Amino acid sequence: MRHKFLSTKRLNNENGMALVLVLLLIMIFSVLTLGVIGVTSSNLTLTTGERDHQxxxxxAEAGINVRMQEIQTESLEAYNQHLENPIGDSRDAIVSAISTGLNEKKDFNNGIFLTEVLGPLNDEYPLKYTIKSEGIINNRSRKLTKDITINSPENNDLAVVTDESISLRGGASINGxxxxxxxxxNAITLTGGSSITQNISLHPDADNEKVxxxxxxxxxxxxxxVQKKSYPSLTFPIFPTYPENSENHDNIELSGNDKFKWDLNSSVTSISTISLKSNTELTIDVGNSDKKLVVSHLNIINGHILIEGTGSLKIYVIDEITMGSGSSINNDGDIDQLQLFLKASDSTTAKTLKLSGNQKIFGSFFGEDTNIDLTAGSGFQGHILTGGTSVNISGGSDNTTKLFHAPNAHFSMSGGGSVTGRIISKSFEATGGSHVIMDKIEEDSLSTIYDGSNPGDYFFNQNNLIISTTPTKEQAE
Known part of the structure; x- marks a missing residue:
């Protein structure tokens, strides 16, 4: 009996269980701690790797930007030096100036980049280069490329710029x-021996063979x-406000071979009508200061307006400009001395400025909504800016307009009409041997009639290279 009691007592003895449980818990927590440390370490490694990858x-991108800036600086300096001392070809000067080949590694933000410039990839303008750059940090590396194109103004002088179509037929030509x-x-169409002598720039999204x-x-x-290039919107500048607080003058009406000299003493003068008939002549003396003349109707049926003095003359026409016979305004005079303005019509019918039969204007014209019609041997020498919807040049009309800014207009040329300068229009059409010859535009010559803040001023710049780049791309490993 005593033996049985002792056996039962030993079986019910729980001494030492606490120690076993503590050891078991320590083992479990140790395993969990090691697991957490392992996961944390793994995540830290992944985070560090991702950070280094980025x-x-x-x-690498910094290397691209550094080399691109160097190429821009080198090419612009070489081109400007060539303009000052034009010996040889500007292309050769630029190619000699641009550093190509493999560059030494350069430190950047605890890493290094290694760049290489390949090019030029062609023998003439536009010059094309490829920049390669490798960025390296903590044994991680990525490689990028970027293409850069340098276009010379000699090959990129824009003669005609449109929002819509350009159509040449019947031997029409654009020299530029x-x-x-x-x-x-078919936005650009050439048939019947027509030609464009220089580049054709399309929207970056254009399909060449479709357009x-x-x-x-x-x-x-x-x-x-054919090249791809983005251009700003072809918008019309703000039409100026006509001057007020002027000195009033009696109407001037000349006929029968009359000649009259008018000394403008006031800075701003208003007159209702200037009427010239029968081969009369009106000489306006502006003296040595700039003068403004506000006229309701400028009616030159058969006569001539001459300008004397060293100042300039701005004529603000409210109602109408009428030209007849062989009439002229500032004929063979300095085009920078005369600016003509014509207000929009109060009705829905736009006004028209028409020159024909050897009629001439030497100066610049700014019409708020004016349609332009230059025909039959007439000529306009100066800039023309108009918000009208129609421009027609035909019948041997010879015009050195420098800038013809008509962004709302369909521009039509026919019958041997010619323009020397640059045309900005909604659409353009030329037939019958008509031609456009690009001519350099001096921005200073526009300052009196055009404020230069309009996006159209992009097209005036003739003195800088046009440097364009493609988006940066990553090279496959």
């Missing part, structure tokens, strides 16, 4: 470059003229 991209923002089919329609016999080399 950092290597930014380092053209550009359109249109993506429409351009030329005869099948055009050689493959012709398509090398």
């Amino acid at each position: 950092s290597s991209y930014y380092i 470059s053209v550009a359109t923002k249109s993506l429409n089919e 351009i329609n030329v005869p099948d016999h055009y050689p493959e080399e012709w398509w090398l003229k």
Whole structure:
């Protein structure tokens, strides 16, 4: 009996269980702690790797930007030096100035980048280069590339710029470059021996073969003229406010070969009508200061207006400008001395400025809504800015307009009409041997009539290279 009791007592003895449980808990917590440390360490490694992966991209991008800035600086300095001392070809000067090949590694934000410039990849303008850059940090690396194109003003002088179509037929020609923002089919059409001598710039999203329609016999080399480029919107500048607080003057009406000299003593003068008939002559003396003349009706049926003095004359016409016979305004005079303005009509019918039959204007014209019609041997020498919807040049009309800014207008040329300068219009059409010859525009010559703040001023710049780049791309490993 005593033996049985002792056996039962030993079986019910729980001494030492606490120690076993503590050891078991310590083991479990140790395993969990090691697991957490392992996961944390793994996450830290992944985070560090991802950070280095991203950092290597930014380092490579910095290398691209550094080399791109160097190329821009080197090419612009070389080109400007060539303009001052034009010996040889500007292309050769630029190519010699741009540093190509492999560069030494450069430190950047605890990493390094290694850059390489390849090019030029062609023998003539536009010059094309490729920049390669590798960013390296903590044994992580990424490689990027960027293409850069340098276009010379000599090959990128825009003669015609439109929002919509450019159509040349019947031997019409454009001596210069053209550009359109249109993506429409056949937006640029050439038929019947027509030609464009320099580049054709299309919207970056344009399909070349869809937008351009030329005869099948055009050689493959012709398509090398085509390039992609973005241009600002072709908007119309703000029409100026007419001056007030003027000195009133009696009407001037001349006829029968009369000649009259008018000394403008006031800075601003108002007159209702100036009427010239029968080959009369009105000489306006502005003295040595700039003068403004507000006229309701400028009616030159048969006569001539001459300008004397060293100052300039701005004529603000309220109602109408009428030209007849062989009449002229400032004929053979300094075009920078005369600016003509014509207000919009109060009705829905736009006003028209028409020159024909050897009528001449030497000066600049700014019409708020004026349609332009230059025909039959007439001529306009100066800038023309208009918000009208129609411009027509025909019948041998010869115009050195420098800038013809008509962004709302369909611009039509026919019958041998010619323009020397630059045309900005909604659409453009030329037929019958008409031609446009690009001519350099001096921005200073626009300062008296045009404020230069309009996006159109982009097209005036003739003195800088046009440098464009593609988006940065990553090289596959």
